[in-house]
Amino acid sequence: MEEVVLSFKDFGFKYNAQVEPTLYNIDLEVRRGEKILIAGPSGCGKSTLVHCINGLIPFSYKGEKTGSLTVKGKETSDMSMFELSKSIGTVLQDSDGQFVGLTVAEDIAFALENDCIGEPELHERVAEVADLVSIGDHLGKSPAQLSGGQKQRVSLAGVMVDNVDIFLFDEPLANLDPATGKQAVELIDEIQRETGSAVIIVEHRLEDVLWRHVDRVVLMNDGRIVSNSTPDELLSGDLLRRYGIREPLYITALKYAGIQIRPEMQPWSIRSIELSDSDRAKVCQWFARHSESEEKTPSEALLSARNICFGYDADHRIINDISADIRREELTAIVGTNGAGKSTFAKLICGFETQNSGDFFFRETDLKNLSIKERADHIGYVMQNPNQMISKVMIFDEVALGLRKRGVPEEEIKKRVERVLEICGLKPFRKWPVSALSFGQKKRVTIASILVLEPEIIILDEPTAGQDYRHYTEIMEFLLELKQRGITIVLITHDMHLMLEYAERTIVFTNGQIIADDTGYAVLTDREIIEKASLKETSLYSLAEKCGIGDARAFVRSFIEYERKVFRE
Amino acid sequence: MKNIFNYIERESPIHELTGATKLICLVLFSVGGMITFDTRYVACLAIIALLLFRISKIRLNEVSILLKFTLFFMVFNNLVLFVFSPQYGVEIYGTKHVLFGSGRFTVTAEQLFYHLNQMLKCLAMVPIVLLFVCTTNPSEFASSLNKVGVPYSVSYSVALALRYIPDIQLEYHDISRAQQARGIEMSKKENLIKRLKAAAEILIPLILSSMDRIETVSNAMELRGFGKNKKRTWYTANRFRAADIAAIVFCILLVAGAVAHNTLNGGRFWNPFTAG
Numbered sequence: 001m002e003e004v005v006l007s008f009k010d011f012g013f014k015y016n017a018q019v020e021p022t023l024y025n026i027d028l029e030v031r032r033g034e035k036i037l038i039a040g041p042s043g044c045g046k047s048t049l050v051h052c053i054n055g056l057i058p059f060s061y062k063g064e065k066t067g068s069l070t071v072k073g074k075e076t077s078d079m080s081m082f083e084l085s086k087s088i089g090t091v092l093q094d095s096d097g098q099f100v101g102l103t104v105a106e107d108i109a110f111a112l113e114n115d116c117i118g119e120p121e122l123h124e125r126v127a128e129v130a131d132l133v134s135i136g137d138h139l140g141k142s143p144a145q146l147s148g149g150q151k152q153r154v155s156l157a158g159v160m161v162d163n164v165d166i167f168l169f170d171e172p173l174a175n176l177d178p179a180t181g182k183q184a185v186e187l188i189d190e191i192q193r194e195t196g197s198a199v200i201i202v203e204h205r206l207e208d209v210l211w212r213h214v215d216r217v218v219l220m221n222d223g224r225i226v227s228n229s230t231p232d233e234l235l236s237g238d239l240l241r242r243y244g245i246r247e248p249l250y251i252t253a254l255k256y257a258g259i260q261i262r263p264e265m266q267p268w269s270i271r272s273i274e275l276s277d278s279d280r281a282k283v284c285q286w287f288a289r290h291s292e293s294e295e296k297t298p299s300e301a302l303l304s305a306r307n308i309c310f311g312y313d314a315d316h317r318i319i320n321d322i323s324a325d326i327r328r329e330e331l332t333a334i335v336g337t338n339g340a341g342k343s344t345f346a347k348l349i350c351g352f353e354t355q356n357s358g359d360f361f362f363r364e365t366d367l368k369n370l371s372i373k374e375r376a377d378h379i380g381y382v383m384q385n386p387n388q389m390i391s392k393v394m395i396f397d398e399v400a401l402g403l404r405k406r407g408v409p410e411e412e413i414k415k416r417v418e419r420v421l422e423i424c425g426l427k428p429f430r431k432w433p434v435s436a437l438s439f440g441q442k443k444r445v446t447i448a449s450i451l452v453l454e455p456e457i458i459i460l461d462e463p464t465a466g467q468d469y470r471h472y473t474e475i476m477e478f479l480l481e482l483k484q485r486g487i488t489i490v491l492i493t494h495d496m497h498l499m500l501e502y503a504e505r506t507i508v509f510t511n512g513q514i515i516a517d518d519t520g521y522a523v524l525t526d527r528e529i530i531e532k533a534s535l536k537e538t539s540l541y542s543l544a545e546k547c548g549i550g551d552a553r554a555f556v557r558s559f560i561e562y563e564r565k566v567f568r569e
Numbered sequence: 570m571k572n573i574f575n576y577i578e579r580e581s582p583i584h585e586l587t588g589a590t591k592l593i594c595l596v597l598f599s600v601g602g603m604i605t606f607d608t609r610y611v612a613c614l615a616i617i618a619l620l621l622f623r624i625s626k627i628r629l630n631e632v633s634i635l636l637k638f639t640l641f642f643m644v645f646n647n648l649v650l651f652v653f654s655p656q657y658g659v660e661i662y663g664t665k666h667v668l669f670g671s672g673r674f675t676v677t678a679e680q681l682f683y684h685l686n687q688m689l690k691c692l693a694m695v696p697i698v699l700l701f702v703c704t705t706n707p708s709e710f711a712s713s714l715n716k717v718g719v720p721y722s723v724s725y726s727v728a729l730a731l732r733y734i735p736d737i738q739l740e741y742h743d744i745s746r747a748q749q750a751r752g753i754e755m756s757k758k759e760n761l762i763k764r765l766k767a768a769a770e771i772l773i774p775l776i777l778s779s780m781d782r783i784e785t786v787s788n789a790m791e792l793r794g795f796g797k798n799k800k801r802t803w804y805t806a807n808r809f810r811a812a813d814i815a816a817i818v819f820c821i822l823l824v825a826g827a828v829a830h831n832t833l834n835g836g837r838f839w840n841p842f843t844a845g
Contacts, residue, residue: 056788082797090792097785100793101804102708102732109804114794118802126804144735158793352746376750387778388744391770401770405752449751 003072005087005165005198006030006053010067013052022048023223026067032165035192035199037209037231040220041244042440042468046202049220050170053200054090055081072165085111089159093171093466095151096143098158104130104146105139108157125161132194133157133187148338149180156191167192169201173208174466177337177494179534185211204468206240207248207539210268219243231268236261244470246497250539253559254279256566257286270539275546283547290558296504301325302488303349303379303457308358310348318344319355320512326457331479331489333499333520336509337534342492345509346459350381376402380450384461386442389449395421395437396430399449406453416452423485424448424478440471444478451482458482459490464498476502496536500524501560508533521556575631577703583625584704587807588713590816595701597820602693605827606686607839614693614823622696627703635699643691647684658683664842679842707731712803721801729786740778745771 008028014021023045030036040046051057052069059081069076071087092098101107108126117125130136133153143151152172159167169188173181189212192199203209206217210231217234219227221243227234234240240247247255250270254261259279266272275283303326311317319341326332334342347353349360351372360367362378383389392398396417403413421427424444429437434445443463450458463479464472476498483489493499499506499520506523508516516522516529523529524538540559544552578584583591602614629636650657651674658679659665666678705713711728715721753767790796831837 054792056792060788060791081791082794085792085794092785092789092792094785097782098789100729100786100790100795102706102728106708106804110790110795111793113801113804114797116798116800116802122802122804142732347743347746350746350750352743352750372746372749373752373754376752381747381750383743383747385778387781388740388774389747390777391748391773401753402751405754453751 002032002034004029005032005072006200007070008067009069011052011069012066013048013057013063014065015048015061015063021223022063023052026225028218028225028228030166030198030200032198033192033196034216035189035214036201036216036218037206037214038200038202038218038220039204039206039245041204041470042438044220044243045223046220047170048223050090050168050202052076053166054088054168055079055084086162087164088166088168089162089164090168090170091152091155091159091172093174095148095155095175098155099143099151101158102142103139104135104141104154107143107154108161110158111162129157129160132160133191147180148176149183152176152180152184153187156187160191160195163195164197166198166200169199169203171203171466172201173203173205177534178208178496178536180337181205181208182211182536185209188212204245206245208536210248213268219245230263232263232266235267236263244468246469248539249497249559250543252563253540253543254283256559256562257283259283270542270546273546280547283543284549287549287555287558290562291554299328299330302328302363304361305345305349306359306361308345308348308355308360310344310353310355318512319348322358322512322514324507324514324517326488326490327505329483329486329488330504331483331491331502333503333506334490334492334509335494335496335499335506335523335533335535340509340533341512342509343461346381346461346490346492349375349459350379351375352381376453376455378456380453380455380458382443382446382450382458382460382463384465386439386446389446390434390442393433393435395426395432395434395445398434398445399452402449402453420448420452423451423481440467440475443475447478451487455487457488457490459492461492462494463491464493464495472498496524496538500538500556501563508535519557521553521560525553525556575703576706577627577631578706579626579704581624581626581704582812583621583700585810586704586813586816587809588705588709589716590713590809590813591701591705592710592713592717594816594820595697597817597824598697599694601820601823601827602690604824604837605830606683606690606837607827607830607834608682608686608689608841609839610827610830611686611689611693615689618693618696622700625700625704627700632699632703635702636695639691639695643688646691647687650684650687651680655680661838662840662842666842682841706805708803709805709807712806715803716806722796725795733782737775737779741771741775744774744778748774 006029008026011023011026012021013023026049038046038049048057051061052065055076057063058065071079071084076084099107101110105126108130109122112122112125127136130139133156135150135153135157138146138150146154167188172184172188176184185208188199188201201209201214214231216228217231218225219234219239226243227239235248235251248270250273251261251267259282261267265274305322305324308319308322309317310319322345334345336342344353348355351367351370367375390398392401399417399420400413403416418427418430421430424447426441426444426448429441434442437445447460463475467475479489480502491498491503503520506516506518506520507514508523508529510533515532516526524535525541527537529535530537538556540556541552544555549555598614602611605611655674656677658681659677661683662679664679668676668678668681670676707728711724714724714727748771753770754763
């Protein structure tokens with residue numbers, strides 16, 4: 001057996017500002033060369049656990065701990081955070097925030113500089129590590145010049161220079177497009193093989209992490225470890241569902257087909273899972289039973305874009321000749337890589353930027369003649385980070401802001417705000433300060449503050465980023481409800497599940513152009529589009545292939561429709 | 570979107586100097602320009618400054634925002650000077666050559682000459698300050714500050730702040746548009762108090778989201794050992810070369826020249842009115 005590098009024994013932790021502990025009775029051992037995934041819903045204590053491991057607790061966040069936590073046999077309470085950082089390299093969720101140098105090289109060198117490593121060793125070590133993560137050609141670049149995947153490589157290199165024993169990844173996939181996320185998982189796997197260090201990944205996107213093998217999955221809930229097993233064992237049980245973590249889609253599909261998942265089938269990946277002939281037959285039978293579906297006739301266009309071009313300077317176009325329709329009472333998803341022009345397109349619609357050429361029409365009206373404020377009466381825009389929108393202390397005032405600015409009488413404001421708060425499930429909080437809310441609730445406040453203006457279209461930028469499955473479902477069901485009330489919804493997203501499950505239509509952006517405008521299942525079963533737009537094939541598609549189902553697209557559609565039916569019941 | 574403070578990468582002798590050299594030279598040059606009003610000397614400084622600007626290969630349109638701002642400031646400054654002490658020139662030079670006008674605001678040759686000196690000084694200083702801003706890599710700037718004795722935590726914060734300016738500019742743009750959509754009016758149609766209130770409604774979200782950013786960055790830095798030792802090394806530290814020493818010596822000579830002028834002239838001003 002390899003040496004134990006990290007060990008929790010009956011460990012507990014309580015923040016000074018809180019009454020109840022956040023972690024209870026944690027018992028966990030991690031050995032050298034092991035790769036473990038810690039999963040759990042929001043608020044289960046994952047982040048606190050991460051902070052305990054890397055030393056931000058107790059050095060930056062104060063509290064009381066019980067039990068013991070040792071790193072390479074040494075009690076961490078006897079160590080400084082700097083000493084800990086020599087053994088544990090943390091890659092933070094936000095790769096922009098993690099980027100503290102002004103260029104790639106400086107960022108990688110950061111830890112070495114703080115250790116007073118001088119020339120020529122400093123430059124040599126940086127070059128060496130940069131080559132290990134294949135970023136050596138970009139040493140002089142600034143973070144703004146890098147893609148999401150490259151930034152993650154830099155973050156990783158920045159902790160690798162210390163030859164750490166444990167790599168700690170805090171939600172590494174949160175801000176990445178699907179294809180980049182896949183590459184990140186591959187990179188982590190490669191680095192671990194080369195360095196032999198232990199790897200701890202904290203992430204609730206289970207299926208994405210399982211793109212490469214992990215040794216164990218630790219499941220947390222309410223501050224406790226509820227399961228610590230191999231992924232094969234975990235997927236064979238029903239713990240994931242019980243604790244609000246999304247199962248891999250192919251597992252759910254197999255369960256719908258009435259197949260008992262067992263560890264010996266190696267269900268951790270769609271590539272490894274072994275299905276017997278009878279299993280395959282069961283999947284085909286299920287498909288035969290559920291393949292009927294009604295095609296909806298598309299409604300008329302509410303908003304049309306015609307030949308839109310936009311760029312900050314003449315030779316670099318961010319949006320290149322885009323034409324598209326947003327149809328009434330549909331939920332449209334806009335997907336594509338970071339920097340493909342999705343958000344810019346939304347900003348052009350709202351008038352935050354002005355296109356160089358082309359026109360937008362809302363019904364018959366040319367938007368060109370409308371100000372930002374006038375457009376907002378028809379089209380609302382909800383930014384990704386709720387903190388970027390909230391400017392009032394009290395929830396009621398925040399939601400009422402737009403109406404007050406429009407000179408609506410106070411009596412009517414009261415009526416409209418209360419109705420919107422009710423729709424958004426915020427009624428019990430209407431007299432609360434915004435600061436007392438969780439991230440997801442704040443998001444609702446920002447949606448409410450747009451909704452109160454009664455726009456016909458709402459555009460949301462990454463509404464589910466950083467949300468666990470339960471909150472994700474809550475937000476999306478809420479948006480569906482809005483749609484049923486007659487509001488047209490446009491979502492900018494990286495989430496493939498979201499576009500499959502909720503969007504009637506998906507518009508795919510690549511390099512400022514639209515390369516597909518179709519249903520989610522049509523897009524996610526088209527290899528060419530997937531590749532071009534850095535999307536990720538759904539495992540349902542592979543499952544269909546594995547079971548010899550010819551019409552994979554229909555299979556995916558049946559699954560989505562079936563799942564929605566199950567969900568409603 | 571144009572950034573106000575911007576390092577512009579070029580290959581030029583000015584870019585190759587270390588940040589510390591440029592900082593020292595900037596200070597010396599300013600001292601030289603400040604201690605004397607000798608027109609001949611200040612004119613020389615202005616010519617040198619413009620020459621250096623040419624050497625740096627920075628184009629005027631790349632610094633147009635800063636340039637417009639300083640031009641405006643120069644004109645404004647001179648107007649204020651004239652309004653508050655229209656006879657200051659007479660006081661300095663001891664003679665009075667009336668050109669036109671009468672009473673308090675009589676325009677004299679002495680006063681105009683004084684303003685000419687002021688503008689020449691501005692002309693000498695502005696290109697040098699611009700040069701420093703545009704040719705100094707912010708991270709090298711941090712290591713330079715550290716080299717001249719500023720604690721590294723302070724100098725690194727300065728560099729980081731410079732790095733975040735473009736991000737924050739972008740964020741401000743987005744936030745202000747989103748708030749405008751909700752009806753916050755920032756245009757000139759509104760009165761000043763309303764506009765100030767509107768600005769606050771944009772600044773609060775900006776501050777809140779910047780606080781998040783600061784927390785992440787400071788955690789990230791501590792996790793990688795920032796603040797562990799009293800000293801640190803710098804990846805971008807440039808070694809002093811002959812050119813650096815030459816530049817500093819040159820600037821010291823400039824200051825010495827200014828001092829010499831002052832002694833020879835018997836004061837800070839060169840007086841063409843009594844000379845002949």
